[in-house]
Amino acid sequence: MKVAKFGGSSVADSSMLGQVASIIEADQDRKFIVVSAPGKRYDDDVKVTDLFIQLGEQYDSGQNYEETLFKISQRFMSITEELELSKDIVARIENESRRLLRETTNTTHLMDALKAMGEDSLARILSAYLNKRGTKATYVNPKDAGVIVSSDPNGAQILEKSYEQIYRLREREGVVVIPGFFGYTETGILTAFPRGGSDISGSIIAAGVQAELYENFTDVSSVYCVNPKIVDQPKEIHTLTYKEMRELSYAGFSVFHDEALIPAFKKNIPVCIKNTNDPDCRGTMIVASKKDNGQPVVGIASDTGFSTIYVRKYLMNREIGFGQKLLSILAEENISFEHAPSGIDDMSVIIRTEDLKGDKEETLMNRIKNELQVDTVDVTHGLAMIMLVGEGMSNRLNVASKATKAFAEADVNIDMINQGSSEVSMMFGIYEENLNEAIKSLYQEFFLTD
Template sequence: MKVVKFGGSSLANAAQVSKVVHIIQSDEQRRFVVVSAPGKRFAGDIKVTDLLIQYAQATINHQSTDTITGQIIARYEEIATAYHIDPVAFNQIKDTILALPNDDYQDRDYLMATFKAHGEKLNAVLIAQVLQSVGVNAKYLDPKDAGMVVTDSPNDAEIVPESYDRLSEWADSSLVRVIPGFFGYNAQGQICTFSRGGSDITGAIVARGVHADRYENFTDVDAIYAANPSVVSHPIAIHNMTFREMRELAYAGFSVFHDEALIPAIQGDIQVVVKNTNHPSERGTSITSQKRVNPAYPVSGIASSPNFCGIYIRKYMLDKKSYSQKILNILAEYGLTYEHMPSGIDDLTVIMHQDQLSADLEDTLIRELVIALRPDEIHITHDYALLMVVGEGMANRTGIMSKATDALARQNVKLVMVNQGASEISMMFGIQQDHADIAVQALYDTFFPDL
């Protein structure tokens, strides 16, 4: 039995929905269908989720919402009209959209979560009706009825472990169950959403809960590639990769698959397959707990992620234990997170996402660090990129680091940080952001020379 998830681009309009219907009909093992809200139909278009966010903000600010609700309703109506959905049934979707401001919300965060979640909720209701209209024995399944209880965090919820037992009760259903992604209900029955991109998470949760043999995640690319196709021309597809590799690459910018969504699949040891809705016969990328490594290609993928900064701190006779504790306390006080803290004998660097820092907060942070640490030198360097080289075949191999650094040196890419994990399946380099594309190309040419 398979769980299939369709992203927003796969459900953007009636033409795309027809492809989804064909995919579901082509395999009777696809019995649980998780859907996102309708996505962009073309460049410059607006996702339904973003329209709902605008709708929520207008409601909070007591502004007119007629134009926004008209746009939202039109997106669903285009699909409903193409499949001749009963107007009475569609009016229920329309009425639900219009009634959202009338509900009683605990605060603005719960209001926002509920508005956003209805992009998926109403699309799941509609897709169930579409499937019924073409003869598929399908039915909408709400997360509340499925038993998907989540933590009480309106816009960053996590699944409660007991939910898996409740989901398992649906495993033997002969119906095609259409489930909205992105949200669940807290213990009080309020809607709480997962982080953005959370429909991937819902799909993995359902797959683990119903003990699926396979979780198919349909998107708009044929596979996950060894490098970003916008940087490297025609990179090779990664047809087989491990959960560990995917997690490492997702951290460094691979955005095809939501990295948090792998956790339920890892826990349930469920094969995940990324496929293209527009080319469903393509092989795609299979993600599993283990894979057979090709010794000729120890590296599986290369990725870079921009917008990091480094806070450099130097102090003679640096006491790392007390310094680290003081730094972490200051970061926590301002709600800041860090990614890495490489250190030397008398210095260390705190690497973090620079998007967290406004100019005023940056000045405040430096002032607090100076007061607490009394460093000999402290400054911030902006516009770092983190560059990742990942592959199961790298473990216990010599010369990988040498090949990587030689390739970067030939392109005059300066390294500001080097870090290799204990697992030995990944290497991380900190570089200047404007060198990122050159670095990715250089590493790709080094580790995939004949492809």
């Protein structure tokens, strides 16, 4: 049994839904289907979820929301008409939305419930459409499916006991269509996962039904080994381990947020990223472990927008607790640090530039200067981080050597190297203007040279 999740771009209009139905019908094992809300059909289009958010905000601020509600109805109307389904589904969306606006007093609950309407309605539509095509399908609400979540204000977390109930979905006949993106608390309150949460839902269902595979259908045929905006048509990654995926997701690989896959990872369910528009393409498998294929680096991730805070203080090395004091100032200012390379009398802290917005930079500089009595404190902006990732790195001697050679050949100075904690990654800091040249050279060295 497989769980297939279809993202927003895969369910954006009726023709895409036709493609989705064909994919489901092409493999009898695709029994559990999790769907997002309809996404953009073209560049300037608005996602259904954004329309629902707009609706809630207009209501909350006392503005007229009729036009927004009309747009939502129209969007679903065009789908149901083109698929020749009953108009009741659309009428239900309008009525249910009005009821929520009228009856829900808690703003957070209202927003979650409105946002969830996109996924919920699409699941009802897909289920009806499959039945119309002669494929037996049932819409199952997450509450009935057993998706019970915590009421954590920092983001709903699935409760372990959910899985037992979800497992019983296996007993259902035919295809089971479940809306993604939300669950219910133990007291029955609809609660949304963080944005992009349909991936989480699919992952939870896959874990619960103990699927043989979690297929994540999106609009790319596979994960590339390097950003395709920098390298033209780079090689595809056929197999990634969970660990590699997590490291890559961190820095610039935005196929989906790695944390969404945790429920599946924990139960050892393999994940396959596939393209709705090219379902026969093998895609990228994400697995717990893989054979060493002699390739030390599986992917190169990169991200920009970093800054370095450089601190120098004579005899810093002798001052026990100096590093801790510096990091505690950062923590007090609510700034997360990425890396902290240190010398004898100096220490650098690498942070995201966005964390220095407003007067934060000045505050931070002053606190470091005054509280730590340093000789020098400087800040440098415009850094990029490059991360080489691969489980094969841990037992190969020459990865650092090949990497640094690639930088030298691209005439790119390395500002920072951070290796030593993770066994499956190596991090380099360079200036942003050199990023493309560096990535191209690394790609050449690790993927095109034997």
